[in-house]
Amino acid sequence: MFKPLLIAALLSAAALPAAAETLTVTFTKAQPKGAIMVALYKGEDTYNGGKPIKAETVTVTGDTATVTFEVEPGQYGIKAFHDLNGNGKMDFNPFGMPTEPFAFSNNAVGRMGPAKWDDAAFEVSGNTTQNISF
Amino acid sequence: MTDLSRRSFLSTVTGAGLMAAAPKSWAAAAPSASGDWRLGVANAPAEGYAPSALTRLHGQMPKGLSGTLYRNGPGxxxxxxxxxxxxxxxxxxxxxYDLTASGVRHTGRFVDTVKHRVEQKRQAIVMPGFGTKGRADAPVTSNDDVNAANTSVLRVGDELWALWEGGSPYRMDAQTLLTRGPKTFRDDLKGMAFLAHPKVEPSGRIWSAGFMGAKAWIWQLSPNGEMEQGAIIDLPAAGYAHDWVVSEHYLILPMQPWVAKTRTPPFVDSLVWEADQPIRVLVVDKTDFSKRRLFELPSATYFHTGDAWEDSDGTIRFDVCLAKSPQFGATGARELVKGIYKGDEHTEAHLALITLRPNGKAEMELTKASAEFPQTDHRVQGLRHDLVAHVGGYLKDRPGAHMLSTYNWRTGKSDTHDFGHDAIVEEALFVPRPATAGGTGKEADGWFVGTVLNLKARATELHVFDAGNLKDGPVASWRSQHATPLGFHGTFAQP
Known part of the structure; x- marks a missing residue:
C-alpha cells in the first residue's frame, strides 16, 4: 500500500520545482565584534574552488550569530571566517597564516588548508540547522 | 596531604612506578649500566610538581646568590x-627553582597549551609537530594549536614566556606558572614564529626571529616585550635554524644545509641534508635590514650558538656547537622517546669559533671539546667574551652529557667537572655576583647554576659552581624530591 504513495512522491519531486527549504546556520563562541562572512556552496565542485551559491555577512554583537538561507534540497558545504576588524577581508600574517578565526560546516577541521568536502558536506532535506563553533 | 601532592609523591617514590607504568614499546630497550636513562623521557605528573624543598647534599648557598632558575623542556x-x-x-x-640563603625550593607546571589540553582530554597523541605526524582529525587552525611551548623561557616583566620556535611565546605568570595564553604582538602578526633563542642586548632590547621556508621574520622588541619593529627578509636557503647570533651591530643567521623541501608534517621529514652544500651565513645590519652580507662556511649542522662579538676591524666572531650530520635531530631524538639510543659519533657536536672577515672570507675553527647547550655571560650579549660554558662527554650506552665545562677562547683551555656515568648534565647558566656581594662586573665573577639528572639516585640535582673553577666540583649541591624529565633551556632571574 506504500508503493503508490512513494511513486507519487517521486513523481511530484521530479515534476515540480524543488521546494525551498530553510537552512539556519548558527555561529557560537564568537567574539562580539565585526562580522562573520559566510559562503554557502552547493556540491563538491563549487566547494573545491567554484563560486558559492550564496554569501552573507552577519554582524556580530554577541557570542552567537545566526543567518538563514532559502535553498533547494541537496548537498552543501559552508566556509566562514570572522572578520574581526571589519575590513571586509580575511587577514593573514606575513607568513601567510590566517589571523582571523575561520570555520567550516559540521565543524570540520582542515589540515594545512580548508576542511575537505567529505568532512564539511551536509544534506539539506527539510528545514536544516548547522551549528558552527569558532 | 592534598591529592595533588600525594599523586606527585607516589609517582616519584614508587621505585617500580616508572617501569610498572612503562609502555610495552619500551620492553625491548635495556637500561644502560649507568642507570635507566629513560627516566629522562618519562611523563611528569599531569598536575605538575607541588612545591617542595630540595635536600642539601653539601656546601652552602654562596653569599649574594639568590633568584629563580626557570627551565623548560618536554614533560x-x-x-x-x-x-x-x-x-x-x-x-x-x-x-x-627558587634559590635563597636557606636553600632551594622547586615547583613545576605544564604550559597549558592548546596541544596539551586537546591531548590530555583525548588521552592520545593528536597534534602534528616537529617529528610527529599527528592525527587526521587534529583540530589545527593555526601554528599555536600545535605549539608545544617546550624549548626555552624568557622573563619579561612579571611574565615568563614559554618559547617554542614555530609559534607565539606562551605567556605565564612568573610566580604561579599559570598560563595566560599566546603572546600576540600585533593583530596582523598573530601566530608568527618566534625563536626559542631570542637575544637580549645589554640595553634590554630583545631580538628574535621566525622562519618559514626561505623567509625570516625579524622581531625587534622593547625591554618590556612590546613591538618596536619587524620585517620579512629573504634567506639564501630554506635551511633549518633553531638558533642564531646577534652581535652589537648585526643579526647573524647561519642557514645550515638541512633544507625544508615540503610543508607536509612532520616538519623534520621535510628537511633534506645536503652534505655537499655550505652553511650560508646571512649578516644583516640592525639599523637597516636592507644592508646584508653573505658568507659561506663548510658543510656542518648545529642546534646552538653561544654568542657573537665584533673586533675593532669589523671582524665578526661567534661560538657554535657543530656536528657532522643532523642524524640526532632527524632520527636519534625520535628513538629516545621509544626508549632506544644508538650512540653515533657523527652526531656529537664540538665547540667551534666562526670568524667572518670584512673581506668576505669566513673561517671555522673546530675545537676538540664535545659541546652542547653553550652559555655565556648575558650581561655582555653581543660583546667580546672569553668564556663559554657547555655540557659535553657522550657515552655509547646512554644519551646525554656527563661533563660540565668552560672553554676559554683567549687561552684555548678547558675547565671541566665530570659528574660521572650516572649523571645526565643539563644546561648551566652564568649568574653574576651582584655588586652588593662584592661583584666586580668582570666575566666569570659569579657562578654557573645548572641541573643534573642523577640516574642512580633517580632524582634531579641542582649544582652551583664558582664560574672560574669548575674542575674542583660544585661549591654547593641540592637534590630534588623528583626526577624531572630532561629539559632544554632556562633563564635565571636575579632579584
Missing part, C-alpha cells in the same frame, strides 16, 4: 603505547 611523551613522534614534541613543562 609529556605518551599515552600508554601511543608515543609522541619526537623528543622535541613533548609538552612544555616549566621547572622553577
Amino acid at each position: 609529556w611523551f605518551r599515552y600508554g603505547d601511543d608515543v609522541t613522534g619526537h623528543w622535541f614534541d613533548g609538552d612544555g613543562m616549566i621547572q622553577k
Whole structure:
C-alpha cells in the first residue's frame, strides 16, 4: 500500500520545482565584534574552488550569530571566517597564516588548508540547522 | 596531604612506578649500566610538581646568590603505547627553582597549551609537530594549536614566556606558572614564529626571529616585550635554524644545509641534508635590514650558538656547537622517546669559533671539546667574551652529557667537572655576583647554576659552581624530591 504513495512522491519531486527549504546556520563562541562572512556552496565542485551559491555577512554583537538561507534540497558545504576588524577581508600574517578565526560546516577541521568536502558536506532535506563553533 | 601532592609523591617514590607504568614499546630497550636513562623521557605528573624543598647534599648557598632558575623542556611523551613522534614534541613543562640563603625550593607546571589540553582530554597523541605526524582529525587552525611551548623561557616583566620556535611565546605568570595564553604582538602578526633563542642586548632590547621556508621574520622588541619593529627578509636557503647570533651591530643567521623541501608534517621529514652544500651565513645590519652580507662556511649542522662579538676591524666572531650530520635531530631524538639510543659519533657536536672577515672570507675553527647547550655571560650579549660554558662527554650506552665545562677562547683551555656515568648534565647558566656581594662586573665573577639528572639516585640535582673553577666540583649541591624529565633551556632571574 506504500508503493503508490512513494511513486507519487517521486513523481511530484521530479515534476515540480524543488521546494525551498530553510537552512539556519548558527555561529557560537564568537567574539562580539565585526562580522562573520559566510559562503554557502552547493556540491563538491563549487566547494573545491567554484563560486558559492550564496554569501552573507552577519554582524556580530554577541557570542552567537545566526543567518538563514532559502535553498533547494541537496548537498552543501559552508566556509566562514570572522572578520574581526571589519575590513571586509580575511587577514593573514606575513607568513601567510590566517589571523582571523575561520570555520567550516559540521565543524570540520582542515589540515594545512580548508576542511575537505567529505568532512564539511551536509544534506539539506527539510528545514536544516548547522551549528558552527569558532 | 592534598591529592595533588600525594599523586606527585607516589609517582616519584614508587621505585617500580616508572617501569610498572612503562609502555610495552619500551620492553625491548635495556637500561644502560649507568642507570635507566629513560627516566629522562618519562611523563611528569599531569598536575605538575607541588612545591617542595630540595635536600642539601653539601656546601652552602654562596653569599649574594639568590633568584629563580626557570627551565623548560618536554614533560609529556605518551599515552600508554601511543608515543609522541619526537623528543622535541613533548609538552612544555616549566621547572622553577627558587634559590635563597636557606636553600632551594622547586615547583613545576605544564604550559597549558592548546596541544596539551586537546591531548590530555583525548588521552592520545593528536597534534602534528616537529617529528610527529599527528592525527587526521587534529583540530589545527593555526601554528599555536600545535605549539608545544617546550624549548626555552624568557622573563619579561612579571611574565615568563614559554618559547617554542614555530609559534607565539606562551605567556605565564612568573610566580604561579599559570598560563595566560599566546603572546600576540600585533593583530596582523598573530601566530608568527618566534625563536626559542631570542637575544637580549645589554640595553634590554630583545631580538628574535621566525622562519618559514626561505623567509625570516625579524622581531625587534622593547625591554618590556612590546613591538618596536619587524620585517620579512629573504634567506639564501630554506635551511633549518633553531638558533642564531646577534652581535652589537648585526643579526647573524647561519642557514645550515638541512633544507625544508615540503610543508607536509612532520616538519623534520621535510628537511633534506645536503652534505655537499655550505652553511650560508646571512649578516644583516640592525639599523637597516636592507644592508646584508653573505658568507659561506663548510658543510656542518648545529642546534646552538653561544654568542657573537665584533673586533675593532669589523671582524665578526661567534661560538657554535657543530656536528657532522643532523642524524640526532632527524632520527636519534625520535628513538629516545621509544626508549632506544644508538650512540653515533657523527652526531656529537664540538665547540667551534666562526670568524667572518670584512673581506668576505669566513673561517671555522673546530675545537676538540664535545659541546652542547653553550652559555655565556648575558650581561655582555653581543660583546667580546672569553668564556663559554657547555655540557659535553657522550657515552655509547646512554644519551646525554656527563661533563660540565668552560672553554676559554683567549687561552684555548678547558675547565671541566665530570659528574660521572650516572649523571645526565643539563644546561648551566652564568649568574653574576651582584655588586652588593662584592661583584666586580668582570666575566666569570659569579657562578654557573645548572641541573643534573642523577640516574642512580633517580632524582634531579641542582649544582652551583664558582664560574672560574669548575674542575674542583660544585661549591654547593641540592637534590630534588623528583626526577624531572630532561629539559632544554632556562633563564635565571636575579632579584
